[in-house]
Amino acid sequence: MRFKIITLVAVALLATACSSKPQQEAQATTGGTVAPPPAPPPAAPSGPAPGSAEDFIQNVGDRVFFGFDKFDLTPEATATLDRQAAWLKQxxxxxxxxxxxxxxxxxxxxxxxxGDRRAASVKKYLTALGVDAARVQTISYGKERPAVEGSNEAAWTQNRRGVTVIN
Structure with missing residues (x-):
């Protein structure tokens, strides 16, 4: 019985000695304190490069939509164009x-x-917000370049648009 108790105490002391040895070595090499693990490297920036066409599309929005047979700007369109003007000024x-x-x-x-009236409407709004007119060209594609194929209201709604393209 004594032998069992002595063996258990010895195993406990041995386990304790093994678990504290790395900490004691770390304390000895850092002047008595444990150094924190090194910080991970900073994360690489994600997303498009500022000022790029991708930045414009992703963070500002490149298109506005119009009603059937309309070229006047909706409140949603003016909100997008406000962001476009701010980005272009930047x-x-x-x-x-x-x-x-x-x-x-x-x-x-x-x-x-x-399409020409829609593009002109967008340009007029951007220039009214202070974007130099010389920086904004217009072109009409009419119905020649649909964004969505189809002969239904869902497709037509997406095709009645003005798109601002970075040159």
Whole structure:
């Protein structure tokens, strides 16, 4: 019985001595205190580069939408254009082209004219907010470049748009 008790005490002392040895060595090499583990390296920046076309699309929004046969700006459109103007003021070397688009209904000529009025409406709003007009070009694609294929209201709504493209 004595032998069992002595063996248990010896095993306990041995286990205690083994577990504290690395800590004692660390304390000896750092002047008596345990050094914290090194901090992980800083994370690489994620997301698009500031001032890039991807930054503009992702963080500002590059398109506004119009009602059927309309070229006047909605409150949602003006909110997006406010952000676009602020971004363009922050990056004064950037030039843009505003594309005017229409849905598939109507003649080619009518939709080109409507797309032109939509692009001009966007440009007028941006310049009214202080963006230099020389930095903003316009072009109309009418119904020639649909964003969404289809002959239904869901597709038509997405195709009646003005898109600001970074040059």
């Amino acid at each position: 990056y004064p070397a950037v030039t843009v082209t505003v594309e005017g688009h229409a849905d598939e209904r109507g003649t080619r000529e009518y939709n080109l004219a409507l």
